[in-house]
Amino acid sequence: MEEIGQMLKHAKPGILIVDDNDDILDYLSHDMEKSYKVFTAKDGEKAFSVLQNEFIQLVVSDVMMPRLDGFELCEKIKLTLELSHIPVILLTAKNTLQARIEGLKAGADAYIEKPFSLDHLYAQVENLLANRLKLKQCYAQSPxxxxxxxxxxxxxxxxxxxxxxxxxxxxxxxxxxxxxxxxxxxxxxxxxxxxxxxxxxxxxxxxxxxxxxxxxxxxxxxxxxxxxxxxxxxxxxxxxxxxxxxxxxxxxxxxxxxxxxxxxxx
CATH class of the missing domain: 1.10.10.60 (Homeodomain-like)
Structure with a gap:
């Protein structure tokens, strides 16, 4: 099982970034592609299509989007058998308690308020991926x-x-x-x-x-x-x-x- 851990360390995780703002989408995708295999979508419906066709390991999504917003996308991911394991980080300008509750109800794994620092976002991404990897390795290696x-x-x-x-x-x-x-x-x-x-x-x-x-x-x-x-x-x-x-x-x-x-x- 050691070879699995080594392979995962060297493979770039697939990250899907979802935002209807071109500037934010370009900014995040350009920076994150240094460490991850980045996919992008401008709304929840397009994002869901990407998820069904690509190997995505984490989603970073804005909340306020047309057609299918971030809350709805998150909930749809968590209720879909083939996708429910994928962690979702929601980005939002809403800083109200109600917005946080809505995010938790949708199944979000992390909730980051705008404006945010890239260091904060990277820390959340790395923490979610690392914790999942540790659990997978523990299951595979422990009787x-x-x-x-x-x-x-x-x-x-x-x-x-x-x-x-x-x-x-x-x-x-x-x-x-x-x-x-x-x-x-x-x-x-x-x-x-x-x-x-x-x-x-x-x-x-x-x-x-x-x-x-x-x-x-x-x-x-x-x-x-x-x-x-x-x-x-x-x-x-x-x-x-x-x-x-x-x-x-x-x-x-x-x-x-x-x-x-x-x-x-x-």
Whole structure:
């Protein structure tokens, strides 16, 4: 999993900037493209179209816009399964308590009043992206961390719970893959792949493996099991493959984890 972290450090996150003011749009996009892959839109409807066609990791949006304002765009993002994981920063000249409440109700992750400093905006962007990355890495590298730890909305939490429960219900299918999983989830393969990748930075194959391995870790914590038994319970064809995958994700062998779990109980 170290390679995932390294890849993310070197890849420029996709940022969507939404504002109907050309000067602000040009100013922000020109400055932010030094650190991010920047996309722009002049209203909420165009922004929503961009979100459906590009890999966006964060949205910075003005509130007062024609056709679909920032509050409406934010709410639409948070209620759309494929997009609900994307953090949204709202920029507004409204500094009233009511405006802040409206932003929170829409699901905004941060709310910045105009005029604002670029340093403040960058700090918010970097904080939101960094916190999400830490949670994703913790989930991928820790045997007992639940997948819901990477959910930031109720929509995401419901999707992830359904995803894991579906995999657990089919652990005996040793050849379970993204094609089969997409059928079980009643989603197209591209949609399922993109949603999982966007939330976790992992592939469906990784999520299937991690669900199997975390099931084994849970069994280890709940009682005495041999490695061969754990491999079978987790849906692996061979104990060797189980050992290799366990080490690949958690950087320890199942036997080492069993010893640690045993030591914690005494």
């Amino acid at each position: 007992l961390v639940h997948i819901n730890s990477i959910a930031h909305t109720q929509t995401d939490a419901a999707f992830l719970e359904r995803l894991v429960n579906t995999i657990l219900a089919h652990l005996d299918e040793t050849q379970l893959d993204v094609e089969r999983l997409s059928v079980l989830m009643n989603m197209s393969k591209p949609t399922l792949y993109r949603k999982i990748k966007s939330i976790s930075d992992l592939s469906p194959h990784d999520i299937i493996n991690l669900t199997r391995l975390k099931k084994a870790a849970d069994l280890i914590s709940s009682g005495n099991h041999r490695v061969n038994e754990l491999a079978e319970e987790a849906g692996y064809n061979s104990a060797g493959q189980f050992r290799r995958n366990f080490y690949k994700y958690f950087k320890m062998s199942p036997s080492e984890y069993i010893e640690k779990a045993y030591a914690r109980t005494y």
